Amino acid sequence: MDVSSKLRKITYYGTSGKCSKITRRRRKLKRCVCLLPQSGELEFPRVWEELRNNNQLCDGVVRSTSGREFRIHRAILSAVSPYFKALFTNSINRDKEENTEANTNIPTPILETLLNYAYSGKCFVDEENVESLLKFADQYEVMGVVQLCCKFLLDEMCPANCLGILHFAGQYFCTKLMERGKLYVRQNFVDLLTESSEFVNLAVTELLEILKDDDLNVKSEEIVFEAIKKWVNYMPIKRKVYLLELLKCMRLHNLETKQMSKMTKWSLIQKDPECKQYLVESQQLLRQFLLDNPAISEDNYSFRPRIPYEILFAVGGWSAGSPTNFIEIYDIRADRWLLSTDTDSVPRAYHGLCSLRGLVYMVGGFDGNEYFNTMRCFNPVTHEWSECACMYYPRCYVSVVMHDERIYAMGGYNGRIRMNTVERYNPDKNQWELIAPMLKQRSDASAAVLNSKIYIAGGFNGQDVMCSAEMFDIGTNQWSYIPYMNSVRSGVSLVAFRNALYAIGGFNGYTRLTSAERYSPDSDTKWSEITEMMTPRSNFATITMDDYIYIIGGFNDLLVSGSTTINYVEYYDPDSNEWLVASSMNLNRSALSVCVVSGLPNSREYSFLGRLSNGDTEKETESREG
CATH class of the missing domain: 3.30.710.10 (Potassium Channel Kv1.1; Chain A)
Known part of the structure; x- marks a missing residue:
């Protein structure tokens, strides 16, 4: 046992x-x-x-x-x-x-x-x-x-x-x-x-304490409802008297009216006039909220968002013709972007970002004049930036991943050439080391970790936009080719998700792409197309949260004036194979990087609920409504 x-x-x-x-x-x-x-x-x-x-x-x-x-x-x-x-x-x-x-x-x-x-x-x-x-x-x-x-x-x-x-x-x-x-x-x-x-x-008092908690980590209140059903159905005769009190623990703001209609069909609710009336009134309230879109109040419990377990940080990028040092935070529970005052002193774009041990590491990049070999570290708990050991080479358009508590920086552009060199950072020693170089020179590529192997795809070698992809075996310290993508892609995003790699968007040398393709190393011999994004884009940021792939910002083609930076956000649902719209960032930008830090002890500070408590949501609300 x-x-x-x-x-x-x-x-x-x-x-x-x-x-x-x-x-x-x-x-x-x-x-x-x-x-x-x-x-x-x-x-x-x-x-x-x-x-x-x-x-x-x-x-x-x-x-x-x-x-x-x-x-x-x-x-x-x-x-x-x-x-x-x-x-x-x-x-x-x-x-x-x-x-x-x-x-x-x-x-x-x-x-x-x-x-x-x-x-x-x-x-x-x-x-x-x-x-x-x-x-x-x-x-x-x-x-x-x-x-x-x-x-x-x-x-x-x-x-x-x-x-x-x-x-x-x-x-x-x-x-x-x-x-x-x-x-x-x-x-x-x-x-x-x-x-x-x-x-x-669980005793009812214990269950109520859990369900009421702002920190309860559920992506939908449907999960809370299923928990209530499971607990009550275990002893329905004895426990149905607590049903109304349990239903009032739910945060109805992230439910759709059709989801609430489905809840009312549960037999125990049908037989309880008070519960049935409560859900009917809640449906009416939700419809009115969606029509009027009023400001969310911390005291309005039904629409009070929970605190996210995962905090998304979007750092730097290219905006209004120059690099920026702006940081925005995405609260997935409230679907809101929040501006942060924790900006670094040096604006930069085309850098890499990853989280390790609760810290955010920013690697390389470009400030419009200088190509950086530096790495900066942000502590979300103390709100402090610090300098780490420098890389061997300056790198912008760099591909960065974290695996086994080591940070890998691959390829990029040093101001003169596109590189195939790779280096790895050990946070315990605060030291970089050079490891086996890639088979091809690449900048503006994208990398991901899947099943303890590092993959990199696409990019630009100084002459051609690339469709090739390769894999690094950490155990043997060797790179090898994997099947080429169907499309050439520079400024692409590669994401490891559900035992597969997703190559999304990018620039093919002529236009920004909406297309995306998928490859599973365990079962596929080639890449296959998936549903296209709603917005063509390159040099955007990508992250997985709540079992979705989020696409953030980037360059977008305009019919008249060429390309422009955007603040649009969408996410991919693999179960339905469709793209859905999320709230846009406050700032238009491309060449940004994002990462997620989970389980912060001060996550409330980075949440929309925390901003509500401080009365500091006016700017974000105006941006959202605009």
């Missing part, structure tokens, strides 16, 4: 778990130490274990539930456990002699493990012993073992066991683990619905 399935067996107590008044009072007073920064195995003097093994200088005895005796050194056991310190020193009954013996209710294997920790600083935790070990380590205040158990549970947390771990942590006042568990539940809610057998056992 694997670790995940073992951990699913952690006892689920919900709201029915009981403990004594004394225990509850102690937990209220006790400070949580379950995930302190210094938690982990310690190195104790080896002589302690030697003295224990040789039974030397022992001055006390502890007994397990079976009566087995362990000779110990009271000072050593007192050092890791305030409980034993108080017991052995008689700090409660100071007029009595110090105790030298202690009877415990700890099973023999667990007591042995706790004593091993006391003497060595090491403790073996696995799925078999973690529940008992945490229980008795908490009871006897061996806080180092509590920390190790909580760290183990955190490392093994998955959608199948997170609710069990969350309730288990609550029993032992592991508040930090509970906080992490609650965050994990909200961030992985969709997977939890399908993988957790414990979801249907």
Whole structure:
């Protein structure tokens, strides 16, 4: 049985778990130490274990539930456990002699493990012993073992066991683990619905708390509705009384009227006049909202957007005839673009952008005069920019990807020639290294990572727009050709999505393209066409979010005056094989780059809801309406 399935067996107590008044009072007073920064195995003097093994200088005895005796050194056991310190020193009954013996209710294997920790600083935790070990380590205040158990549970947390771990942590006042568990539940809610057998056992108060949370990571409120149905249908007779209260947790702003009509057909809603009336009124309110398009209020709960788990950063680019240092943020939950004040000091375009360990890295580029070999790093939490090690070569029109916590910069233009050189950045060493060059010189190409291999396609070699594509095997440090694309494409975007590569748009030497093509290395021998974009464009930005491919900005052909920069955004739905419109950026621009940072602790600052709270949405709203 694997670790995940073992951990699913952690006892689920919900709201029915009981403990004594004394225990509850102690937990209220006790400070949580379950995930302190210094938690982990310690190195104790080896002589302690030697003295224990040789039974030397022992001055006390502890007994397990079976009566087995362990000779110990009271000072050593007192050092890791305030409980034993108080017991052995008689700090409660100071007029009595110090105790030298202690009877415990700890099973023999667990007591042995706790004593091993006391003497060595090491403790073996696995799925078999973690529940008992945490229980008795908490009871006897061996806080180092509590920390190790909580760290183990955190490392093994998955959608199948997170609710069990969350309730288990609550029993032992592991508040930090509970906080992490609650965050994990909200961030992985969709997977939890399908993988957790414990979801249907949630108390209604717990479910309401989850569904009301602004940070709940759902791309549509339909998922919230499905969660409500699943929970209520598990015990419909008992739980249908909570249905109206649960429906009011939904944010109706991102539902269409036809989706709400579908909800009303659920039999339990049909039989509940209050629920039925609530949804009918909500439909009317939504229609009115779509007609009038009023400003969204933070207090209007039905239209209050959730906070996105993924924050999209659009940095730099070419706008109004020159490079820009503007940054915009896209809130996918509100479908709004927000201007940021976190601009870098140097405008640049034709650069690369990627996220790594919660940081945004901007690679190479061009400011209208200089071709950069620099890399800048932005910290979204501190809002600070910093300089990183320089690349070996200046690169604009560069292709950048991140794989296995390394940043790859491929090809580009150094101001004199198109290059085939490739270099890789190690953030731990703050150092670039040259690796095997590509088979062809390319600038204005695009790269993506699929199944641990790096692919690059299209571009310009200084004379011709290219349709060739190649693949880099990191293990062998070698490049090899893959099938050529159907169209030549410079300023193209290559995206890895659902086990396939998508080459989208670009410039064929005469015009900007709307066409796109798809290639799966595992099953295809050639590229195949997919539905064309609505807007022809090249040198645009591309990202995958919410299981869609987003296309942002770029150059667009005009019939009269040549090309122009645009702010149009559209996204591709692979299930329907169609392109849909999203809100446009505030700024027209091409040659920009975008990346997504997930799970920011301050994601509210970058959300539309956060701007609503600060009353700072007027400019973005005017831009959207314009």
